[in-house]
Amino acid sequence: MSIQENLNKITVTLPKHVTLVAVSKTKPVNAIMEAYKAGQRVFGENKIQEMVDKYDVLPNDIQWHMIGHVQKNKVKYMASFVSLIHGVDDIKLLEEINKQAKKHDRIINCLLQIKIASEDTKFGMTPMEAKSLLLSPVFSELKNIKVVGVMGMATFTDNQSQIKNEFTLLKTTFDTLKSFETFNFKPEIVSMGMSGDYELAIECGSNMIRVGSSIFGERHYN
Numbered sequence: 001m002s003i004q005e006n007l008n009k010i011t012v013t014l015p016k017h018v019t020l021v022a023v024s025k026t027k028p029v030n031a032i033m034e035a036y037k038a039g040q041r042v043f044g045e046n047k048i049q050e051m052v053d054k055y056d057v058l059p060n061d062i063q064w065h066m067i068g069h070v071q072k073n074k075v076k077y078m079a080s081f082v083s084l085i086h087g088v089d090d091i092k093l094l095e096e097i098n099k100q101a102k103k104h105d106r107i108i109n110c111l112l113q114i115k116i117a118s119e120d121t122k123f124g125m126t127p128m129e130a131k132s133l134l135l136s137p138v139f140s141e142l143k144n145i146k147v148v149g150v151m152g153m154a155t156f157t158d159n160q161s162q163i164k165n166e167f168t169l170l171k172t173t174f175d176t177l178k179s180f181e182t183f184n185f186k187p188e189i190v191s192m193g194m195s196g197d198y199e200l201a202i203e204c205g206s207n208m209i210r211v212g213s214s215i216f217g218e219r220h221y222n
């Protein structure tokens with residue numbers, strides 16, 4: 001099936017309140033253009049340099065989401081245009097995003113990445129750490145970022161009930177944190193679900209899914 005067919009197959013089944021982030025990492029600009037022509041405007045990348053290169057040559061009404069782990073020293077390259085940073089898991093990174101956003105006189109939206117998987121390799125904060133961050137004096141000084149929700153990745157497993165428990169943990173964390181809303185914490189987004197598990201994620205309360213291979217085909221790394 002073509003990229004457009006893959007996309008349509010997914011979008012027709014999505015509830016209205018769910019945003020689809022088309023994960024285009026490793027895929028060429030012509031693949032992104034095919035999805036763009038089918039109406040897709042939100043794309044996710046996990047490497048800053050790759051996202052910048054694509055941003056430079058693609059239509060400027062695309063919303064670029066950074067879904068990967070972010071190195072502090074590279075924030076400056078995307079600060080002028082990035083529309084949402086999913087993987088924020090420490091206050092130092094948030095301070096750097098704030099600093100770079102200020103230079104461009106804008107507010108950058110971010111999600112706190114919560115560790116819900118049992119694997120060691122996944123980044124993220126515990127729900128308690130997220131709460132402390134949101135209540136910290138340092139956070140209350142950051143006027144050029146806005147935390148608009150949470151993001152998580154389930155364990156890479158076939159065990160559906162484990163995945164369901166992990167998604168439910170993220171949704172519960174989101175609901176709990178909601179009561180700490182402030183001027184720069186406006187919780188609206190629960191980013192969870194990928195090609196293999198987005199339907200389950202939506203059942204568990206996701207309103208933003210990040211889907212790559214089901215749209216663009218398998219990725220080839222070299």
Ligand SMILES: *Cc1c(COP(=O)(O)O)cnc(C)c1O
Nearest residue numbers: 023046067194195210211212213
């Ligand atoms: C690659 C990636 C995805 C998409 O994965 P697929 O299984 O191809 O849909 C989603 N989220 C993150 C954080 C990713 O790195």
